[in-house]
Amino acid sequence: MSRTRHYRDLLAWQRAMEVARQVYLHTEEFPKSEIFGLRMQMRRSAVSLASNIAEGHGRLTDPQLRNSLGMAPGSLYELQTQTELACNLQFLTQESSNLIVNLSTEVAMLINGLLGVLNTE
Numbered sequence: 001m002s003r004t005r006h007y008r009d010l011l012a013w014q015r016a017m018e019v020a021r022q023v024y025l026h027t028e029e030f031p032k033s034e035i036f037g038l039r040m041q042m043r044r045s046a047v048s049l050a051s052n053i054a055e056g057h058g059r060l061t062d063p064q065l066r067n068s069l070g071m072a073p074g075s076l077y078e079l080q081t082q083t084e085l086a087c088n089l090q091f092l093t094q095e096s097s098n099l100i101v102n103l104s105t106e107v108a109m110l111i112n113g114l115l116g117v118l119n120t121e
Contacts (some may be wrong), residue, residue, distance in 0.1 A: 007057035012110035016050035016072075019103045023079070026096040030086070038086055045079035048072075049107065066118050072111050076104050 007013050023046035030039040049072055056068025080101050087097035 007054040010053060010057060010114075012107055012114060013050055013053045013057070015103065015107045015110060016046075016053055019079070019100065019107055020046040020050050022100055022103060026092055026100065027086075030091045034091065038082060038089075038091065042079060042082045042086065045075045045082060048075040049079065049104070053111070062118050066115060069111055069115055069118070073108055076108055076111075079104055 020043075023042050027039045027042055034040075052068050052072040052075060056065040056072075059065050059068060083092065083097050083100045083104075086092040087094060092100075
């Protein structure tokens with residue numbers, strides 16, 4: 001795989017950063033009781049998603065990149081689960097929940113694409 005010069009050039013990272021931005025925006029109005037609960041967990045998962053992509057890109061070998069990219073979906077699925085729970089608890093609107101889940105699903109597809117390219121080499 002021909003590496004981009006910087007992780008910021010990866011569409012997967014760019015979209016993961018958008019996921020994190022949206023999570024921060026949409027969790028801002030969670031109840032105060034959730035500041036250290038679900039709100040923080042969602043934010044950590046979202047940040048971890050983009051961070052895993054960046055970390056993997058910074059690794060020196062493709063196997064290390066594959067490993068970091070392989071960890072990103074775990075954060076993504078955590079975030080989707082937490083988003084569904086937040087919606088069920090009415091901390092998020094269905095519209096906000098759909099936005100976060102759809103964006104994160106897009107990131108999952110981009111990560112799978114990157115892994116597919118790495119696995120063929």
